[in-house]
Amino acid sequence: EAGVAQSPRYKIIEKRQSVAFWCNPISGHATLYWYQQILGQGPKLLIQFQNNGVVDDSQLPKDRFSAERLKGVDSTLKIQPAKLEDSAVYLCASSLGSGTHRNTIYFGEGSWLTVV
Amino acid sequence: KQEVTQIPAALSVPEGENLVLNCSFTDSAIYNLQWFRQDPGKGLTSLLLIQSSQREQTSGRLNASLDKSSGRSTLYIAASQPGDSATYLCAVYTGGFKTIFGAGTRLFVKA
Numbered sequence: 001e002a003g004v005a006q007s008p009r010y011k012i013i014e015k016r017q018s019v020a021f022w023c024n025p026i027s028g029h030a031t032l033y034w035y036q037q038i039l040g041q042g043p044k045l046l047i048q049f050q051n052n053g054v055v056d057d058s059q060l061p062k063d064r065f066s067a068e069r070l071k072g073v074d075s076t077l078k079i080q081p082a083k084l085e086d087s088a089v090y091l092c093a094s095s096l097g098s099g100t101h102r103n104t105i106y107f108g109e110g111s112w113l114t115v116v
Numbered sequence: 117k118q119e120v121t122q123i124p125a126a127l128s129v130p131e132g133e134n135l136v137l138n139c140s141f142t143d144s145a146i147y148n149l150q151w152f153r154q155d156p157g158k159g160l161t162s163l164l165l166i167q168s169s170q171r172e173q174t175s176g177r178l179n180a181s182l183d184k185s186s187g188r189s190t191l192y193i194a195a196s197q198p199g200d201s202a203t204y205l206c207a208v209y210t211g212g213f214k215t216i217f218g219a220g221t222r223l224f225v226k227a
Contacts, residue, residue, distance in 0.1 A: 004159070033215075042120070042205055042217030043160070056214065091159055103148060103209055107159035 002026065004108035006092050012114045018080035021111045025073070025094030032069055033105065034077050035091040043091055049075065050097075082115045089113070118143045118210050122218035129196055130226050137191040137221045139206035144184045146208045151180050151191050154203045154220065163204075164191070196225045 005024040013019050025032050030051050035043035046065065048056040052072040060067070064083070069075040079086055089110040095103055119142045129135050139149070148167045152160040164173045164180040166189070172181040179192040189206055205220040 040219070042207075042219045044217075045215065093160075103150075103215075104162050104165050105150065105160075105207075105215065106162065107152075109157075109159045112157075 004092055004094055004106055006090075006108035006111050008111060009109065010112045010114075012116060013082055015084055015115050016081040018078065019082060019113060020076050020078045021090050021092070021113075023075045023077070023092030023108060025075070025092070026106055028096065029094035029106075030072070030097050031095045032075050033091075033093040033095075034067055034075070035093065037089045037091055037110070039088075046077070046090075079113075082113075084115050087113055087115045118146075118208065118214070118216045120206060120208055120216050120218040122204075122206060122221050124221060125219070126222040126224070128224045128226065131196060131198060133196050133225075134192070134194050135196055135223075137193070137204050137223070139189040139191070139218055141187045141189075141208050141216075143210065144187050145210065146184065147211050148209045149180075149182055149189050150207045150209070150215075151178075151189075152205045152207065154205060156202075160205065193223075196223075198225050198227045201225050 032049045034046045037043040046060045047067045049069040052069045067077045091110045093105045093107040095105045121140045150165045151163045154160045166173045166182045177194040182189045203220040203222045207217045209215050
């Protein structure tokens with residue numbers, strides 16, 4: 001079974017530039033998550049989709065971050081304009097559903113962003 | 117507000133030692149708790165998922181326990197090996213579609 005795919009793996013941009021990350025979840029997984037993980041910290045949820053609808057984006061800095069999940073499958077996360085503090089790993093994850101018994105979350109390898 | 121804490125932040129042990137990693141959470145109203153492993157430069161790999169009605173789960177040399185009433189979980193690793201070196205994170209699912217992560221414990225097993 002293919003895992004969660006993310007690209008690009010690494011990106012270096014200057015502040016005020018824009019960047020986009022792509023995620024393809026495990027086939028059949030209804031729930032897709034984007035997490036931000038700053039070095040030395042646990043992942044912080046940015047946005048969670050159930051199929052193609054947003055169920056939680058309370059921690060997404062909406063003035064600069066946006067995300068969409070077209071047709072309930074792939075997703076993109078965009079940052080525009082980037083700030084130095086956005087340097088982090090952006091982890092995409094998916095799960096079958098958000099129900100308790102199906103809530104094992106599978107993560108991709110992450111997209112490492114450095115803003116200089 | 118649910119907070120998840122993992123102590124210690126880092127741990128170094130000799131190969132072969134049995135060890136325990138700790139996870140505590142402030143709100144006992146959780147649906148499940150997961151333990152993950154994260155290798156440097158990699159994403160997270162789910163190790164064990166414990167439902168709120170369960171007391172423990174086992175997988176190979178790993179055993180995770182859950183005490184909801186006291187807000188604690190432990191991950192027991194038997195006969196540690198250098199390949200176990202990684203960061204271990206716990207996460208609680210609180211319903212309302214929220215999964216809250218701890219900051220992790222960095223484990224180093226010396227050969």
